[in-house]
Amino acid sequence: MTTSPRPLRIGNVSASRTDRSSATAEFLAAASLDVLALDMLSDEAMLDLAEQRATGGPGYERAALVQIGECLDRLGAGGAGENSAGGNRAGGVRIVTNAGALDPAGLVRDLRALAADKGVELAVAHLDPGEVTDRAAALGLGDVDVATVRHGAFGIARALAAGAVVVVTGRVSREALVAGAAAAHHGWTPSALDALAGSVAVGHVLSGGPGATGVVDSTTDVTRTTDPVTGGYPIAEIADDGCSVITRHPSAFGSVTVGTVTDQLLDGVAGARYAAPDVVLRLDSLRLAQEGTDRVRISGARGEQAPPVVAVVGMSRGGQGGADGRRPARVARPLPQDESGHTVVLPDGARVRVPVPRETAPIGPGDLPVPWSAGAVPGGEPVTATLGSVASVRRGVVGRGVNIAVWTWDDSAFAWLAGALTAERFRELIPELEGMDTRLYLLPNLRAVNLVARPPRGEVLRPGLGADLAAARLEIPGELLEVGP
Structure with missing residues (x-):
């Protein structure tokens, strides 16, 4: 894959097995893209696939065969406005998908057979699934139904650089599909920390699917709609310095604003540092600006060295809630980087080890590196009103806990919010926090107060x-x- 100085144009479709067969093809027909990230896995899907495999079925998401099979004529090694000598169709789009779940090799085998039946020779690569279910107890996860290591971006980048038109992974880290495509497009190495951090921010936004366009009131793993085209799925243009513009499918519902992008950035984060496998993104460095209708620029991303560990995540049935009392429960533990390496199988069959970061550094504290001082707080006679009248609330999963982020729209409103929502006030407003470990973080650049709450060990x-x-x-x-006087 030849690197390009122009921005990578990448879209995201958070498709599911309930979507109509032509959904992905329709998305590609109306949106000029270089790469499509086809995100098909949730906690529920992973548990379903583990059960499916245990009864003799495939461990991959079969709906991917349907979605990709409907758009084979649009695939190729070129991209939006650029031709390439590789692949089977110049000017086509590449697909990176986590639909391989627990059996990426099986999905690749069946994709190739499907393409061959239609007279298409498909260049497909895959990563190993990162499954560690048989080692879950030894890794501190306890008795779980399925466990995987959340690998990062450079296996995907290696596959694309080798000419893959479709790259199949297991359940990698949430931003890896986007960051891997950006690294391949621009030729980034692991030392390009700021650029990588920018792509991690983009991947974090796009992974929320239609939430980035304000179409759904989403929480982690609840971003599916019955129609990923009209459902408002987002698109990003990622420059070679990691700056980006978030926009949307041209015929989709919804809109892209600083608010919708802020909301997605606050899903599943803790303090000022967000750790991905390849880089630590400084959330306090990001700047958001409305550049035009349905166009929000993300700039200023700063990256720090990769963390010394990656996440290994176990999931099981039997959690509280849900119609059948089987709501998925998850537990996460750290795994040293030097134990987390994985392999990628290239289109020609070559198996290549994906190196772990050579240099890592402990993740800094979640508090702001530079203390923040409040500006002028709005005045006027106090009025009793709902918090939602002046702020938005975003909830997401952080390890075995949850983050509850409250954000607002300007600096003066945040100055009030930061003083009003103390840890003690959170506990008054949410009595269920009693007995939980809670930590409060300020994120002034996103005008957010973020509470991270974790239940005691052994509790769901x-x-x-x-x-x-x-x-x-x-x-x-x-x-x-x-309404003041």
């Missing part, structure tokens, strides 16, 4: 924790509500 996180926070009533300065 209560479903819906903090879901009613927006309806809580507080004394709010009248100037914020524009």
